[in-house]
Structure formats: structure tokens, C-alpha cells
Amino acid sequence: MRGRGRIAGAMGAGALMLLAVGCGGASGAKAKPGASPAVVPAKPLPMESAARTGTWTGSDHKAHPLRLKPTRLAAGHPSDLAHIRLDDNLKGLVPYYLTVSYTNTGKGTVSELYPERNFSVNGVDGQAGEQLSLFRTNPLATGNGLPPECQESGKATLAAGETSAVCQIFMLPKGLKPGNVSYKDDGGGTLLWQIGGAQQGAAGVLPPHQPADVVTTDSDRRTATALATPKNIRTGSLDDLSRFDLRAEEKQLVPYYVTVVYRNTGRYDLLPSLNDSLTLTGVSGRQAQKMTLLDIGGPGVPQCPESVPHKMLKPGATVTECTIHMLPKGDPPASLTFEGSGDGARPVSWRATADDGK
Structure with a gap:
């Protein structure tokens, strides 16, 4: 309003x-x-x-x-x-x-x-x-x-x-x-x-699936590094979330399932929650961070399985994470950004296309 x-x-x-x-x-x-x-x-x-x-x-x-x-x-x-x-x-x-x-x-x-x-x-x-x-x-x-x-x-x-x-x-x-x-x-x-004649790329924005080094922190807030590779961004359905109590405004949005593969390139163990640093931006400029769903002990969302929370990501190991991001109807994804944290952290952005990389 x-x-x-x-x-x-x-x-x-x-x-x-x-x-x-x-x-x-x-x-x-x-x-x-x-x-x-x-x-x-x-x-x-x-x-x-x-x-x-x-x-x-x-x-x-x-x-x-x-x-x-x-x-x-x-x-x-x-x-x-x-x-x-x-x-x-x-x-x-x-x-x-x-x-x-x-x-x-x-x-x-x-x-x-x-x-x-x-x-x-x-x-x-x-x-x-x-x-x-x-x-x-x-x-x-x-x-x-x-x-x-x-x-x-x-x-x-x-x-x-x-x-x-x-x-x-x-x-x-x-x-x-x-x-x-x-x-x-x-x-x-x-x-x-x-807008006619718009370029399909932008300075500082990577292609959709290009691996990129990102900076984060471990559970002790020590600076750590990882290699992030976006796998796909899939258009979901509100029916996939029917078990959950969505707010009225959320029921007007479209869920997108963002899957990224991470490899721990640092010296410290990492929690498999790196997708918490992701922001999905629609073509209108609206930003959507990870959606939090209360599902203690439940099956989650089969279309977007989460990583196992009790299993730490060891140095050299990889993990695949999927998170749900909500955008308005008619406002498809334009970019995906890993915000990063720790010393030397900087945002890393990729072009985003829904259903790309299935």
C-alpha cells in the first residue's frame, strides 16, 4: 500500500x-x-x-x-x-x-x-x-x-x-x-x-552454470571458501507446498526451486546451509531469499530436497542444496546472487533462467 x-x-x-x-x-x-x-x-x-x-x-x-x-x-x-x-x-x-x-x-x-x-x-x-x-x-x-x-x-x-x-x-x-x-x-x-535491444548479459554477471569461488564463514565465524556451481532453477507449484500453512500473500506468488552444488575448498568444516546466502532476483528487481518452512521431522518438499543438516561438509567434499524462493506471477528470475560473508567476501551473481538446466 x-x-x-x-x-x-x-x-x-x-x-x-x-x-x-x-x-x-x-x-x-x-x-x-x-x-x-x-x-x-x-x-x-x-x-x-x-x-x-x-x-x-x-x-x-x-x-x-x-x-x-x-x-x-x-x-x-x-x-x-x-x-x-x-x-x-x-x-x-x-x-x-x-x-x-x-x-x-x-x-x-x-x-x-x-x-x-x-x-x-x-x-x-x-x-x-x-x-x-x-x-x-x-x-x-x-x-x-x-x-x-x-x-x-x-x-x-x-x-x-x-x-x-x-x-x-x-x-x-x-x-x-x-x-x-x-x-x-x-x-x-x-x-x-x-525494452528492445537489451543485452542478454551484464558486467559482473556470470553465465547460469559457471562455477565460481565464494567466501563464507564456518560455525565459529572463521572465513572459509567454497566453489559454487548453480545446477538449475525450476518453476514449482503451490500444490507442492499444500502441506504448509502459507500466508495469504504467499499464495499469490510462484515458487522457484534453486539447486546449487558446493565444494568446500577451505580448511574448515561447513554446515550444509550455504544456500542461506542466496538471493533470487526477478526481472522487476524484486528480491527473494530462502523460504523457511516449518517441517520438523517431516518429508519436506520432494521437488526440492534439502541437504542433511547433521552432516558437516568436510574440506574437499561436495554437497547439493535446494532452496525455495517465491516471486510474483509474471516476474520470472533474472539473476541469482550468493551474498557471501567473512573477510574478502563479495557478492557473486549468475544469470538466472527458470527451468534452465533440467
Whole structure:
């Protein structure tokens, strides 16, 4: 449920603050000296733009029907935001400008309507772009490379049948191509629009079954290593989980069975629970960690057998682990990541394709 208003300042998702230079924010940001870089025109990208039916749930806790349609996606340049003081982790990222139209298809007027908050521009590896909102009244806005529609707000109140449009800014790492636009429907599903010409790979993302060294810790929190080889990602069924008491929201999701083979390449015994470090990311950017099912002494899920918990993984030994990860309908896996832990740990990611490697 979304109940926030449009930000009357400069803020990104996850409370990432941008300060409009010269606007005198709380930290007293000052204009950066020197001439501004030349403006690079935003480059429109080919993309699917069919109108789709979705819902928006506001502070009234009611789902209001909408017709949603992305009308333009354009690749910008980091220099577009030269007049904005960005957090360090956002500097050098590439802005993408997404324009969407939304129509109130219900019978009554809808207020506090901000569907852009549910949209995302996602990389080909499923990484969701950082969503940014700028001061719409910033006098410096006309001096940067932002498209005109990204300098105005959409309507927050729509009468029945009325249409409005809004532009939202998303930041992706340089070299990571956008793969799709998504809308996380408040009704539980995900709407997707594919971007034409998207690369099938991404910098730092391994092929689906390529072995990779990962760093973890043993039961005494000592740094250990293993060789991880994703075997397959299989689409499951809620019928497979019928013995378990699932929450209402879980019953709207699709289970995926992730199987990985690990070889202990370190000096210490490891618990056969390495899949606890896995994150499955959907094409919309939604992340799903291991699902925990209470089944003490039970048969588990035959379609995704767990490793034996009392058997330690000795140095040089291998173990095959399967875990269940839940994603929304219409939001298939895009990448699989081993987060890692211990000294020198870093995330390792593979491209993920459901039913790949059966």
C-alpha cells in the first residue's frame, strides 16, 4: 500500500537525499564552482508500450483500477545532474527518464494518486534502478539535460476516465543496460514491458552454470571458501507446498526451486546451509531469499530436497542444496546472487533462467 505524497524536495528511494545546488538544504549545500558541462540530449530507447490494467492502493486502503502505459524511456547522461549534489554512491550512475500515462478507469474520483512510485526501470540482471525525485520548482532545472516532462508533476487527483502523465528518473550503473520496465501492482502481481535491444548479459554477471569461488564463514565465524556451481532453477507449484500453512500473500506468488552444488575448498568444516546466502532476483528487481518452512521431522518438499543438516561438509567434499524462493506471477528470475560473508567476501551473481538446466 502506498500512501506517500509526491516529494516536495529532492529524494530517492531508500531515503537517498539529493540536494538541489543553491537551494539551501538542511546541510547547507553550496553550488559547485566552474562551468557546467555541455548538455547531452537524452536518447529514446525502443520499448514495449502497450496499455495494461493495474491497481493503486492509497491511504484509503482501497484498490483503484488504472490503465497504465509507458510512453517513453530515454537514456540520459551523468552530466544531466551536474547541478544536483548526489550522494557518493549515486555519482557516475546513468539516469534514465521514464514517462508513463495513467488513466482512472474506476467510477469515482481518486485522490492521493502517485503510480510512478510503483514503477521501476530494471537492468538486464534484474537490478532495480534507484528512483529519484527532484524539486519540481527548482529554478536550476531548466539548465540541465532533463526532459521537459521530468520537470513537472503528474496529477494526484483524477476524475473517472481522466488521464495524466508523469516522468520519473531512475539511476543504473554505467554499463548495465535496462531490460524492462515494471509496475508492482498493489494487487499483488507485476506488470512488465520489455525494452528492445537489451543485452542478454551484464558486467559482473556470470553465465547460469559457471562455477565460481565464494567466501563464507564456518560455525565459529572463521572465513572459509567454497566453489559454487548453480545446477538449475525450476518453476514449482503451490500444490507442492499444500502441506504448509502459507500466508495469504504467499499464495499469490510462484515458487522457484534453486539447486546449487558446493565444494568446500577451505580448511574448515561447513554446515550444509550455504544456500542461506542466496538471493533470487526477478526481472522487476524484486528480491527473494530462502523460504523457511516449518517441517520438523517431516518429508519436506520432494521437488526440492534439502541437504542433511547433521552432516558437516568436510574440506574437499561436495554437497547439493535446494532452496525455495517465491516471486510474483509474471516476474520470472533474472539473476541469482550468493551474498557471501567473512573477510574478502563479495557478492557473486549468475544469470538466472527458470527451468534452465533440467
